[in-house]
Amino acid sequence: MxxxxxxxxxxxxxxxxxxxxxxxxxxxxxxxxxxxxxxxxxxxxxxxxxxxxxxxGSATHVVRGTPSVPEEAYARLALESGLPPAAPVVQRSLALVSPANRTLDLLGVDPFAEGPFRAYTSASEGFDGAALLRGDGAWLSRATASELGAQLGDELVFLVGSQRRSVRLAGLVEPQGELASAALADMVLVDISTAQSLLGARGQLTRIDLALPENGPERAAALARIATLLPKGCAVEPASRRSEALSxxxxxxxxxxxxxxxxxxxxxxxxxxxxxxxxxxxxxxxxxxxxxxxxxxxxxxxxxxxxxxxxxxxxxxxxxxxxxxxxxxxxxxxxxxxxxxxxxxxxxxxxxxxxxxxxxxxxxxxxxxxxxxxxxxxxxxxxxxxxxDRAAAESRLRARIGWLALAGALAGAASIALLKASGQNLPLGFAALFLMLFAAALLVPAATTLLCRVVVPIAGALAGSLGRIATRGVTSHLARSSVAIAALAIALSATAGMGILVDSFRSTVVRWLDTTLVADVYISSPSTFSNRESAVLSDELVARMSSDSRVRGTTIFCDIDLELADGGKVFATAAALHPKSRDAYRFLAGDPGRIWPAFSERDTLIVSESLARHRSLEPGSMLSVRTANGVRPFEVLGVFRDYSSDQGWAMLSRETWLRGWNDPRISALGLFLEPGSDVDAAIATLRSAVPEGEIVKVRSGEELVAASMEVFDRTFSVTRVLRLLAGVVAILGVVGALLAMELEREREMGVLRAIGLSPGGLKRVVLGQTGLLGALAGLFAVPIGIAVAVVLILVINARSFGWTLDIQISPRVLAETFAIAVLSALIAGAYPARRMARLSPAQTLRGE
Amino acid sequence: MPHPSHQPVAVLRGVKKSYIEVDRTREVLHGIDLELARGEFAVLVGRSGSGKSSLIHVLSGIDMPTEGQVLLFGEDMSRASEERRTDMRRRKIGLVFQFFNLLPTLTIEENLLLPLELCGTLDAAGRRRALDLLDAVGLADLRAKFPDRLSGGEQQRAAVARALVHDPELVLADEPTGNLDDHNAHAVLDLFTRLLRPSGKTLLMVTHSAEAETIGDRVLELHDGRLGPRTRSARA
Incomplete structure (x- = not known):
C-alpha cells in the first residue's frame, strides 16, 4: 500500500x-x-x-606489394607444396555511376581459393562460384541490388580513373547472418580477372591472403619460406595491421x-x-x-x-x-x-x-x-x-557566495594546471575542460550578484520600480536563478565553443587554400575520396592540356601510398612543382632555402604538420620507406602547414618517385597560364580538348576552393546539428527552470496586480526578469565559450588532429550565443508571463 | 444627480460570489447589499470562511462578482473592463493585507513609491509625501531597508503607508492586525485613525480584533455569506 x-x-x-x-x-x-x-x-x-x-575473413597474414603484388607471386605460392592456404585478392573502392550513384567496394576473388578464407560465400544462398568464373559477371547482395534498382542482366557502370567501365549483374546472393550481411553490403563480387580488367591492372593483385598456422615454430617456418618466394617490393604482414591502420x-x-x-x-x-x-x-x-x-x-x-x-x-x-x-x-x-x-x-x-x-x-x-x-x-x-522560510535559503546562499567563488577560482586554476600537465593525454584534456566548466558554474552566483549591482540602477532609471522589481528578482531568488543561469550559460558556451572552433577552422582553411592553390587551372579525375586524387589521368590528356598555347608552366601531382618499413602506411604526393607552387608552401620547420635544392636530388621528403605530430617528425628525422628497390631511408627536410588531411601526408619530388618506384602516373595537373589570359575561356577550350570517353574535372582555382569548402562544410554538418541540438536542450531546460521560478512568485505578482499594475505591465515585468536571466546567461556564455574554444583549438584539436589553427573569434558567433540566450529565456518566460497576467489577483492572494 | 461629496463611495447591490471547485460550485457571498459613505469607518467581522476576504476582493475589483452590482464612486465596476478596474485601484483605492505583501525586491521607500509610479504621479511632491508618510509611521530611518529586514509590525506599518501614499478615497484592509501582537496592532489602528480621519477617507476593515471594532463608525457582520446585524458569536 x-x-x-x-x-x-x-x-x-x-x-x-x-x-x-x-x-x-x-x-x-x-x-x-x-x-x-x-x-x-x-x-x-x-x-x-x-x-x-x-x-x-580468416586470413592471418597478407602479402602486400609496392604499389601492388605481381600475379606471379601468387602462382609461386600456390605451386609450392606444403605451404598454408593462400588466396589472391583485388580490391578497390569504385564510384558506381549507373544505375545509381554510390561508392561500392569491388572485390575480385578466385572462387576456388576462397574456401578457407571468406565464409560469407558459403553462408549466402544463391552463390555460384562456377558462374562467377564465367566471363564478366558481377554479383551483388539482393538488398544492395534492390537499393540500387539493379536487375539481373543490367550493366553496372563504374568510373575507373577518368574512364567509364562496366560489368553485367550476373547473380544475386542472400547473405545469412550479421557477418555475411555486413560483408556483402555495398560490395560487388567479381572474378579476379574481371576485377583486373575493370581496373586496367592486368597481372596485378591488391594482396594475397594467407591462413598461417597458430603462433609457433610452424608459423615462423612458413613465414620464412614465403619470404624467399616473394619478389622484391613484396612483404608479409599481419592481416590485422591494415584494419588497425584504417581505424x-x-x-x-x-x-x-x-x-x-x-x-x-x-x-x-x-x-x-x-x-x-x-x-x-x-x-x-x-x-x-x-x-x-x-x-x-x-x-x-x-x-x-x-x-x-x-x-x-x-x-x-x-x-x-x-x-x-x-x-x-x-x-x-x-x-x-x-x-x-x-x-x-x-x-x-x-x-x-x-x-x-x-x-x-x-x-x-x-x-x-x-x-x-x-x-x-x-x-x-x-x-x-x-x-x-524561503528567505532563509537565500540568506544561506548569500553567505556562501564568497566560498563558492573561491571554490570556482580554485577549480579554474586546477583546470589550467591539469591542461598543462595533461601533455598528449586527451582524456585528461577533456577532464580539464569539464573542470573549467564546473569552475565557471561555481562563479555564476557571485558574478550574477556583481552584475546585478550595475543592472538594477540602470533598469530602475529606465523602467522605474517595475525595472527594479524585475532585475532584483534575479538576485532575491539567487538560489534558483543562479542554477538556471549556470545551466543555460554552460549549454550555450559549449555551442559557442564549437562555433568558434568551426569558424576558426574554416577561416584558417580558406586562407590556406587561397595561398596554396596558386595555379590558374586544375585538372583531376573524379575521385572516391574528396581529399585524395586516387585516379589517374591518361598520358594523352596530360599531353593535350600541357601543350595548350596559353599554358606557361605546370605542376604535376600523383597521389600515392608510401609503405613504411615498420608496416605503416603514409599518404603521399609525388610532385613536380612549378616555382610559384613551391613559394606557396609555408614551412613551420625547416629552411626553404635548404629544402628546395635538396628536394629532388636525393631520397628526401617534406611532411605536413599532422604527419609530423603523429609520427614525431622534424627536419633531419629519417623515415624507412619500402620502395620498388627495397627499403631506403628518406630524410625529412621540412614541416609544412596543411589542412587537407588529419592523418597527414608527405610530399616527395616526382624525380625521387620515379627513381624509387618507376611509376609515371599523374593524378592531377595544375596549369599556369600566360599573364593576361582569360581563365574562363582557357577552361572552356581545355574542357573541349578532353579525349573522348575520359571524364575529368577542369576547374579554376576559385572553383576548387569552393568545392573544398563544400566538403569542409559537409564535414562539420554534424557539429552544426549538435550546436542546434544543444541550443534546443538549453531552451527546454531553461523553460522548466524559469516556469518554476516565476510560478513561485505568483503571490508577489498578485500583489502587484492588486495595487494597480495592469496585466500588460505584469507581462513586461515577468519578461523583463526572464530576459535579464537570459542576458546574464548569454553574457557568461561568451567568455566561457571563448575559453572552451581556446581549449578545443589549442589542446584538443592540436592533440587529436595535429593542426595549428588561427583562433578566429567571430562577433557573429558571440552575438548568436547572446541572442539565443535572451531569446530562449524570453520564450521560456512567455508562458508564465501570460499565465500571471491572466491570473486573478484574488486567486493568488486567497492563499492568505 | 447628487453632489459628488454626498455620493456614497461604494455601493454593493445584490452581490453574489461563487467559486467553482472540483465537483461543485460554492457560493460564498449570497446577495450582499452595502453602502459606504464618504469618510465612514466600517468594520466587518465574521467567522473564518464567511466571505470577508471575498467581499474585499470584489469591492477592490481584483475579483468580479458572479451576480449583482458594485458601484465605486458612482461607476459600475461589475461591468468595467480589467483595465478600468485596475485604473480605479491605482487611483482611488488603497489595499492593506494581513500578510503585509510588501514587494520583497523593493526597499521600503520604493514600495511606497510604486503606487505613485503606477499612477504616473511620481514627482517631487509624491516623493515628499512618501517620506512624510514614512515619517508618520515611524519608518523614516528604515526606508532603505528591504522588507525581510523589518519586523512584522514595521512591515505592516509600511504596508499601511503604501496603501495611503497615492491619496486614495477608499482604503480596504483585510485583517491588517491579524498577524500582529497587541502592541503593533494598536499602532496600526492608531495609524488608520490619525492618517485617514482628518482627510475624510473611507475605510472598510475586516477584522477579528475587538480593539479594531472600536475605531469603526459601524460594525457589520458577515455570516455565511450574508451581511447582517452584529452578533456576539461573530468574534469566535
Missing amino acids: ISLLSRASLRYLSRHPAQLVLAILGVAVGVAVVVGIDTAGASARRSFELATRALS GMTRAFDINLRALGFLALLVGVFLVYNTMTFAVVQRRPLWGTLRSIGATRGELFRLVCAEALAIGALGTGLGLGLGMLLAQALVKLVTQTINDLYYVVSVRELSLEPEVFAEAAALGIGATLLGAMFPALDAMRTAPRAIL
Whole structure:
C-alpha cells in the first residue's frame, strides 16, 4: 500500500502535470543527445569493423606489394607444396555511376581459393562460384541490388580513373547472418580477372591472403619460406595491421565525435540537475509542513530519492527512444564525413552498445538523483520553520557566495594546471575542460550578484520600480536563478565553443587554400575520396592540356601510398612543382632555402604538420620507406602547414618517385597560364580538348576552393546539428527552470496586480526578469565559450588532429550565443508571463 | 444627480460570489447589499470562511462578482473592463493585507513609491509625501531597508503607508492586525485613525480584533455569506 507521504508526493506531481512533463522531458532530451551521438559513432565503427573482419575473413597474414603484388607471386605460392592456404585478392573502392550513384567496394576473388578464407560465400544462398568464373559477371547482395534498382542482366557502370567501365549483374546472393550481411553490403563480387580488367591492372593483385598456422615454430617456418618466394617490393604482414591502420585514420574524428558526446553529456547533466533542483526546491513549504507534523528527515529524503528515481527512469526510457531516432539522423552525417574523408562505410543498422545504455542510465538516473539529492539534503538538514522560510535559503546562499567563488577560482586554476600537465593525454584534456566548466558554474552566483549591482540602477532609471522589481528578482531568488543561469550559460558556451572552433577552422582553411592553390587551372579525375586524387589521368590528356598555347608552366601531382618499413602506411604526393607552387608552401620547420635544392636530388621528403605530430617528425628525422628497390631511408627536410588531411601526408619530388618506384602516373595537373589570359575561356577550350570517353574535372582555382569548402562544410554538418541540438536542450531546460521560478512568485505578482499594475505591465515585468536571466546567461556564455574554444583549438584539436589553427573569434558567433540566450529565456518566460497576467489577483492572494 | 461629496463611495447591490471547485460550485457571498459613505469607518467581522476576504476582493475589483452590482464612486465596476478596474485601484483605492505583501525586491521607500509610479504621479511632491508618510509611521530611518529586514509590525506599518501614499478615497484592509501582537496592532489602528480621519477617507476593515471594532463608525457582520446585524458569536 502506498504510504501517505508517497501519496502526497504523487498527488503533487499529478496536480502539476506541466512541471512533471518538463522534468521528464529535461532528463529525456539530455539522455537522447548523448545516446544519439554515441550510437551514431558506435554504429559507424561497428559497421567498419564488421566489414573489415568479413573482407579479410580468416586470413592471418597478407602479402602486400609496392604499389601492388605481381600475379606471379601468387602462382609461386600456390605451386609450392606444403605451404598454408593462400588466396589472391583485388580490391578497390569504385564510384558506381549507373544505375545509381554510390561508392561500392569491388572485390575480385578466385572462387576456388576462397574456401578457407571468406565464409560469407558459403553462408549466402544463391552463390555460384562456377558462374562467377564465367566471363564478366558481377554479383551483388539482393538488398544492395534492390537499393540500387539493379536487375539481373543490367550493366553496372563504374568510373575507373577518368574512364567509364562496366560489368553485367550476373547473380544475386542472400547473405545469412550479421557477418555475411555486413560483408556483402555495398560490395560487388567479381572474378579476379574481371576485377583486373575493370581496373586496367592486368597481372596485378591488391594482396594475397594467407591462413598461417597458430603462433609457433610452424608459423615462423612458413613465414620464412614465403619470404624467399616473394619478389622484391613484396612483404608479409599481419592481416590485422591494415584494419588497425584504417581505424586509426578515423581516430581523431572519432575522438572529436566523442568529445561532442561528452559536451552533450555535460550539458545534459546540468539540465537534469537543474530540473530536479527546481522540482525539490519549489516544494520547500511542503517539506517544511511535513517535517512540522512529524515526518523524519530520513523519510523525506527517501521520498525525494524515490521520486527522482521514478522521474529519472521515465526520462531515461524516453531519452533512449528519442536518442535512437536522433542516432538514425546523425549516423547519415557521420558516415557521410567518413566516406568523404577516410574510407567507404555503410551503416545498415544502428549498433546498440551496452556501454551507451549504461552511460545513458548513469546520466539519466544518476544525474537526476544527484540533482534531487543536494537540495533535498539541504532541506532535510534545516529546521522545519526555516524550511518554510524561503528567505532563509537565500540568506544561506548569500553567505556562501564568497566560498563558492573561491571554490570556482580554485577549480579554474586546477583546470589550467591539469591542461598543462595533461601533455598528449586527451582524456585528461577533456577532464580539464569539464573542470573549467564546473569552475565557471561555481562563479555564476557571485558574478550574477556583481552584475546585478550595475543592472538594477540602470533598469530602475529606465523602467522605474517595475525595472527594479524585475532585475532584483534575479538576485532575491539567487538560489534558483543562479542554477538556471549556470545551466543555460554552460549549454550555450559549449555551442559557442564549437562555433568558434568551426569558424576558426574554416577561416584558417580558406586562407590556406587561397595561398596554396596558386595555379590558374586544375585538372583531376573524379575521385572516391574528396581529399585524395586516387585516379589517374591518361598520358594523352596530360599531353593535350600541357601543350595548350596559353599554358606557361605546370605542376604535376600523383597521389600515392608510401609503405613504411615498420608496416605503416603514409599518404603521399609525388610532385613536380612549378616555382610559384613551391613559394606557396609555408614551412613551420625547416629552411626553404635548404629544402628546395635538396628536394629532388636525393631520397628526401617534406611532411605536413599532422604527419609530423603523429609520427614525431622534424627536419633531419629519417623515415624507412619500402620502395620498388627495397627499403631506403628518406630524410625529412621540412614541416609544412596543411589542412587537407588529419592523418597527414608527405610530399616527395616526382624525380625521387620515379627513381624509387618507376611509376609515371599523374593524378592531377595544375596549369599556369600566360599573364593576361582569360581563365574562363582557357577552361572552356581545355574542357573541349578532353579525349573522348575520359571524364575529368577542369576547374579554376576559385572553383576548387569552393568545392573544398563544400566538403569542409559537409564535414562539420554534424557539429552544426549538435550546436542546434544543444541550443534546443538549453531552451527546454531553461523553460522548466524559469516556469518554476516565476510560478513561485505568483503571490508577489498578485500583489502587484492588486495595487494597480495592469496585466500588460505584469507581462513586461515577468519578461523583463526572464530576459535579464537570459542576458546574464548569454553574457557568461561568451567568455566561457571563448575559453572552451581556446581549449578545443589549442589542446584538443592540436592533440587529436595535429593542426595549428588561427583562433578566429567571430562577433557573429558571440552575438548568436547572446541572442539565443535572451531569446530562449524570453520564450521560456512567455508562458508564465501570460499565465500571471491572466491570473486573478484574488486567486493568488486567497492563499492568505 | 447628487453632489459628488454626498455620493456614497461604494455601493454593493445584490452581490453574489461563487467559486467553482472540483465537483461543485460554492457560493460564498449570497446577495450582499452595502453602502459606504464618504469618510465612514466600517468594520466587518465574521467567522473564518464567511466571505470577508471575498467581499474585499470584489469591492477592490481584483475579483468580479458572479451576480449583482458594485458601484465605486458612482461607476459600475461589475461591468468595467480589467483595465478600468485596475485604473480605479491605482487611483482611488488603497489595499492593506494581513500578510503585509510588501514587494520583497523593493526597499521600503520604493514600495511606497510604486503606487505613485503606477499612477504616473511620481514627482517631487509624491516623493515628499512618501517620506512624510514614512515619517508618520515611524519608518523614516528604515526606508532603505528591504522588507525581510523589518519586523512584522514595521512591515505592516509600511504596508499601511503604501496603501495611503497615492491619496486614495477608499482604503480596504483585510485583517491588517491579524498577524500582529497587541502592541503593533494598536499602532496600526492608531495609524488608520490619525492618517485617514482628518482627510475624510473611507475605510472598510475586516477584522477579528475587538480593539479594531472600536475605531469603526459601524460594525457589520458577515455570516455565511450574508451581511447582517452584529452578533456576539461573530468574534469566535
